[in-house]
Amino acid sequence: MSEISLVWQKIQAKNYIYSYEAIEETSVYFYPYESLDDIPLVVKGNPKIAPILASQTAESAAVVAAIYEKEFDDANREYEQIMADYADYPSLCIKVGEAPKMFPELDEIIPPEKSPNVPDWSLEFVNSLKEHDAEAKKGFYPISVEIAAGMVMTTFTIIRQISNEVQALGAYKKILKRKAGAFISTMKMIRAKLSDMEKAETGDTGNVTIVNALSTILSYSDVTSEISAKFEDEINRFKSFDNRYDSSDEARALRRSISTSFYDVYTAAFLKSVTDSDIPIELRMFFMFGFVDEDLAGEKNTEILYNMAKAYVPDPEGNVLTMYEWLLKIYNLEADPSKNEFDQDWPAYLRDQKMNGNINDAQLEAMMNHQKSRLDFEIKNLFALGNRMTFGRVSSFVPVFDQQNVLRPLDMAYLTSPKVNGYFDMIRSIDYSVFCRQALYTNPEAGITQLFYSEDITPYMILLPNVGSRASLWQEIDGKNRRTKARMLISIFNTENTEECMIRLFGEFRWEMCKTEQGVHWNDVTDPSLTSMYCDYLQFFKKNSALSSEVKEKLRTDLKKFSNNYKNVFIADYLAYIKYEANSSPRLNKVAREILFTFCPFSRELREKIGDNPQYTELINHYNARIGNQAKPITNLVNKLRKEEIEVPEVVIKQLEHLQK
Template sequence: MGLVNLKANEIIHKKGDTVETIEIVVKGKVCVTIDGESITVEVGGILGAAEHPGKKYAFTYTSMEESAVYSYPYSSQDDLYKVVSSNPKISPILAAQTIKIIVSSIDKYNDDYDKICAEIEQIKKDAQEYPVMAISVGQEVEHFPEIENVNPPEKVSALSEWQEKFYRTMASKEDLLKKYCYGLSADIANGMILYSIQALSFNAACRLELAEYYENMTKQVAKFKSTMQLVRAKANDMKRNGTEGQATDIDIKDALNTILQYADADEKATANFREIIKEFKATPGRYDSSDESRALRRKVAQDYYTIYTSAFLRSLSDPMVPSEVMMFLMFGFVDEELAGLENTRQLYVLMKTYKPDPEGLVMTCYEWLKKVYGMQREPSRNEFDEDYFTALRTLKTSGDISEAQMEEMKMDPLERLKFEVKNLLALGNRMSFGRPSMYVPVFDSENVVRPLDTAYVDYKKIHDFYDYIRSVDYSVFCRGGLYSNVEINVPQVLLNEDVTPIMILMPNMGSRAAVWQEIEGKKRNTPARLIISIFNTETLDDILIKLCGEFRWEMCKTEQGVHWNDVTDPSLTSMYCDYLQFYKKNHSLSTDMKEKLKTQLQKFNNNYKNVFVSDYISYIKFEANASPRLNKIAREILFTFCPFSKELREKMADNPQYGELIKKFTAHNAGLARPLTNIMKRLQNEGIEIPDELKTQYEFFKK
């Protein structure tokens, strides 16, 4: 009890809690809400005056800004008089605020009643249009007898006409009454407060009755409204597709209901998701660091993926998926108000003009999940670095599933999909978002920090970057392999196979990209799986150069296995680890260089991989443009294992930092190419066609 300081958007009392206290607002503003409808209480307002002590709160009380309330025990109606009479100095303010709250409550009741009547009128109108509209979109017409009995509620006035006029006039003369009436005596002000609280209680009861009616009515018409929503969405899509209107003509309404109706997921998950999005949308400080906001953001993700999975499965067999649903599957869009009008229009245009990558190497997460469900791709690894089959064996070993269940799940497309949604979609979405503590999976205008058309990542941008990175680090996506063919007497040839990774565009606006897995299973010639937000908030080239550095490191570790940091088996990772571990004893580094390296290690918490990635970025962006950034040792290791392309080497042949390195590389490369050249000459002389693998390797050496 006593003074309670509140942060913005902090809940004071929640609907359903037990009424034990009553508060006076002494600073800021408080929102009093029931079923999404609210009134504002300012300084001097009494919170909980319309509630019943010992019962459950009918309303939710939330601070709208930094506020403060003075709390008193509230065990009986007599406590109200004690609270009022114990504050004689501010009784005029309390009286004026109580009158103002009554008027706001009356206005809110009238507004709510009018909205309900308008909604019922729209339902009746929709019921007449529904059969024709359903047929027009190729949907079977259903019968909904329950909507025939839906009628407007009886309007109950808590106050008589003269009482309402009395309170409205009192509110309009607030300044005069505080000076010439309430200020004359605390007893006058207290009497007005207690008399007004009775009227407030009567009106609150009417609002609760109206809210109960609306809740029951909503349940009664829910099936029809959902069906009509989906039919209208498909009809609107047909209209949009049949016209050549501008983006400004796009008018998407009530998208959340369309998505939820289409998904037809578990009833509890659907209801929870609808309520949490409503609450999330109505919370202005939803991204602040308060415990309430953190909990709210976590709740948004609880049922999101259940809805996503259900909508995804239905879309597979639907030739006419509503635009709202496709925007949900591709971008995480759930609500036009949450996304903002202009962003909604942009998302619609991007969804409608989306073209898949002809090479199939860049795809939305929705397209990727279709490949996993269709058994065209194996599910990705989970957070414990287990692939799907290893994860199943772990479950079988722990006794969670039987041998028969494991065998059945191996080829079950639904189980594979669930595994991929739980791991790649849920975890990858959070990772690519870039701010884990602020993460929500739904598209929100508050996260839009760059214009969508600028931030949008499509397959052309990714392929353009691949061309660029290969023009600098030509072997970035290469991995080692072996070729042998005893029929033509080719015993064993080392290959460098260029395997372009798969880039999966995650449905969010984020700032990160990540190497999800560098190979598929144990096959080293399979493409890596990289993830990036479909809307990138950073400079795309910088993000992708960093990603290539991470891929270089992880791929080397995979190829080297347990010897990845063993300097007796030279590799990118082992040489870099040795360089960073023993830099203090390295006589090739000056004192200044050692100090810089020490600072760099501290910056990255002695994480050798992150130090390498930082150097790799400098190597690609600056060193390749003849702008030195690296020390001699780092430059030599990077050039040895990530050599520049032939064109760049020729340009840098006279560069004092790279001249000797290039000569050494050229000689080494010629030595590796010589046995292959001899084999190809022999095959030519014998009239045997040279295998494509050898031709490709020969072209690689020429680079």
Template sequence: MAMIECAAGTKLHEVGQKVETVEIILKGSIRMNVGEDGVELKQGSIVGLTESPGGNFAFSYEASTDATVYSYPFTCHEDLEKILYVNQKIAPSITVQSIRNAVDFYNLYFHLKQKVEDNYKWVLEKKKNYPELCLETGTQQEEYPELEELTAPPTPTSVEHWNVAYMNMVHDYEDRFLSQVYTLGSAMCAGMVFSAGSFMDNIEEAVQEELAYQEEFVRLTNRFRIAIQNLEAKKKGVATGGNSNVDVPVMKDILEQIIIYPTQGTFSDEDAALLRQLMKQYASVKERGETSDEMRGLRRKITDVFYRLYEAVFLKAITDANMPSIIRMFLMFGVLDERVVKEEDLQVLFRYASAYMPDPNGKIMTVYEWLGKIYRMEENPSRNEFDLDYPSQLREDVRNGDITEAQEQQMLNDPKCRLQFELRNFFAIGNRMTFGRVSAFIPVFDACNCLMPLDKAYASIHRVQEEMDRIRSIDYNIFEREYTYHNEDVGIPQLPVHKEVFPYIILMPNFGSRAVLWQEIEGKKRTSPGRMMVPIFDVEDLGDSVTKMCGEFRWEMCKTEQGIHWNDLSDPSLTAEYSDYLQYYRKNSNLSQDQREKLKKDLQKAGNNYRRVFVADYYTYITFEAKGALRLNKVSRDIIFHYCPFADEVRKALAANPTYQEHINKHQGRVSQKARPLANIIKKMQNTQVPVPKELMREYELLQK
């Protein structure tokens, strides 16, 4: 035992030092350092109350002010009891201070925990927005594989709610405890001090978990956090007109640079001269968006030569490891001539092109990337406007005498012929369709078509994926395809199961207003991905466009699966029931007179096209009904929910809605009926130690959705 004088800043104990003594603070204050924070231990406090005798100090202790402490041996916890008996006069004060320190320690832990959780949420949010931030600043995306190792913050088990509430209450009523409880004797004081010490031990365990997590968090996120800080500073510079640190060159004579880029002979001198003349004429027109016969004729001529140039540029770019940014801007956005593009838009387009990163899932891509897959024979060309695929069109050409059978065989696997077929059909027609305003269409990027700021319209891979994920979170089985699974090794001759087949989504190089389903499957294989188109700059709400496109997919996929029976009510399906509903709505007793009148107008507006009416209702179903805003009539709601049931989370949110209770109960009944035999098969395999195939487990999990 000894009296110790400590000048401010003196280290009383270091982390890792063996615990042999505890101290009572007689004057001044000692700081218990906990990470970057700490607890101020004031007069009457026990220094080391949360430490284990004979162990190592978990925290360091440092004099915050000039302080005087009395040191006692600390070989076991009973030594604390002896200290209180020796100091009976000040034992109540020591007890009060012990409770205060315990509560302060908990508050420190609570704020540390909150900080850790906030930092984790911050990283998740920044990770989600990272692609957009790169696009806005024209920065090439980097990979951060270390972020995949990041886990959620720990959930404490040592700190129990009742204990926290108890300590807070003792602290809140410390005056009453001091006058009525602690004065009962040293035994009462010892009990309360031990209680505070035990509470602090539990907090220490939780604090150490948080500190360990924080250290690992810093290690895993340091590189990413620095990158985000730099990008946000760069974004601020761009937004305020400052230096964005993006090296955007002065872009002049873009047309000439693109014309001379292709390999000699792939783009004729005649076409080059024609395009120069046409673009000069086009750029000189003030009202380039007008739909006069003269302007439509001019745009048509430019369109014809544009696609010939695109083919020639593509054939060079596909093997060019150092593709110039201007060429990338042409292939991605249709940028051809700076005379019809605003200077500030050119800079934004340059940043977008420079920062572009392919979809890691390989499903959402620019049209240039898609044409590359066709050219490299990774995918077959799409159907043409007559719904003929490439081999079928070649056979038709043979029958018509346009080509010979020998030419057919040669062209079937000729990369350039396949490319030209895709350019003439999927690209040229799809580009016009997604543009929306057919009479004003031109494939060249033109400022007159920019109906909103580029950053608001840009349909980046990240944004498109978010919208598709939103649809899947509501219409959970939209892309599920049924197939027959068989595995004789585990005693399954055949079993119908599903797998998700996400479609290809191609970003078309225009400033358009419509997302389009081109085809729901490839060829005749029903488990092949569909092909969808989205304008790379969408003047409409991207979410609305994608929702309507998915409605088209629902309709066409059902027609494909049903074949000639797609509108045959004897073989019930989405299209059959909806067609029957629309055909005989006048006699439907489940519809009010107002609903019949509305349906009559809807059909007139859709040109009596049943698919269009369904797509409009599907949009309402996803956008409003899923949120509990009832807009559909009973008949349409019944049909759509039956074939496009909401996901589990949406169903739970709607469970209290009387309109949906019956639908949800029926759905649960259908699911249970399907899941029961599958669950029996899985249980039987598990009981006999037979590995359950992942296809069966996935099917069972799908049914739970």
């Protein structure tokens, strides 16, 4: 190289080991710091405050020495506890009836040792300096600036040595935790079992033994040590944040990161649990409520969640399912995975993957009924997206149970299968045909060539493991089959008015189901349906002579409020229809009432109750005439079959009963 160029490089450039945060309004004077020689220069450059600098450095050295002693004691205590437990382990295993496992990594652990770099005299020296600080500040440090600088450097050297040893102890504790992690979790489980056995003996069922649930969950899930350490660290950081729902970048990144790790752990734990007949209670709480840590959940909430998980009874009809039960259905091929965010169901997604060249024909075939692939798809789509959606506050979502999100007493917010089935019954008692689908029945032997009948198909209600405020319709049918159950999502703990949440959800279902049934004609007014009539009404309300100017103004405001989204205007009207109109408290305008009553008629009981109301008299008369026309041929058919002594098919009888509802 002919030309000599000057290149500036920084070597030995180190990053800070500690973080420094102002705990009140603070001012600091800063000096360049390139080598240790800069420290005495700072002291000598400030002769007036040199004694104070010497005194404060000595005090800091004493504080650091105390931290070192404490860290050493903690590490020693942890080590001794592990070793004592290890010695007791075989006999405890016999006591609880478990086969002892091998923990060879425990043999590699050595006790912590005090470093020769921090001799006792140096600790005594800094402690003595602190003790006699007043005298030293008065008569020793002020003697000369060189003495003050010398004292700063002496105590500084001790601080640095101790600080290095504190760091080493921190590293020792991390290794100890890594090597003994599995053993610690096993011991906790054994202790919990022992405690339960003791309680069973004494008949005491009051206290809950949930300790270090996160370790139990991580140990059970068998995730890699990287994922395990990452999730544990994230939860600890999340716990230590005072403002964990802050909008700062750091808090957001942490919440996002927790979400990713959460599903990794959930998947692994789920896969292990499918072959386990005795799932630990911590895991059941994790699956049902997203519970991961007793401190994060709070002592009282942990106790409530524990009792709820223990007392949980599945829905005998199988319509109301926890997320865990739903995933089990997918995994066991009892239900197909739900649609993804692009409205693709499982076969459509696989076909798309094949078209994009990501998988070939053989892989497509293999994946179609591959349990793990189906589970992954469901967790990535319905679970991850639905969990965030039902939580209500998308930007501050975390999938783990946190007491800060408990805005309503848990026992009141808890949705059980009887409660949800109660809402299904409630809506049916008002809008009796809400879950009905039209189907075709033929029975040539009985002379029935074509009979359209209504089939009531109760949807699935999947309870997401969060404390949230929203309910959502994930899909109204499964694939192309219109006789399949809808999939609805709601938080297992609903903090809002659950009745209104449910009515809105059923309204949304009404709208979406109609759209699916009508296909491309969903907004075609020549083919009357709920959606087409409603769209026509909202599109041309300005020219509708049946509406007064006040009503038109209200409609204009409503459309603005719902950003011109016809579905949302309908849902608001449906809520008013079910909640108020059904109780003889008119809230809707004439046109909306007519459309709603035509396509979502009230049950017979309600029709009789509001029959005298002039707003409904004409509507009910029309309804009776229409239903009479539909029922007449069926009644004739039944009479004919009975006359010919042919058994009347159940479908026919049920349809007749349906029309009489």
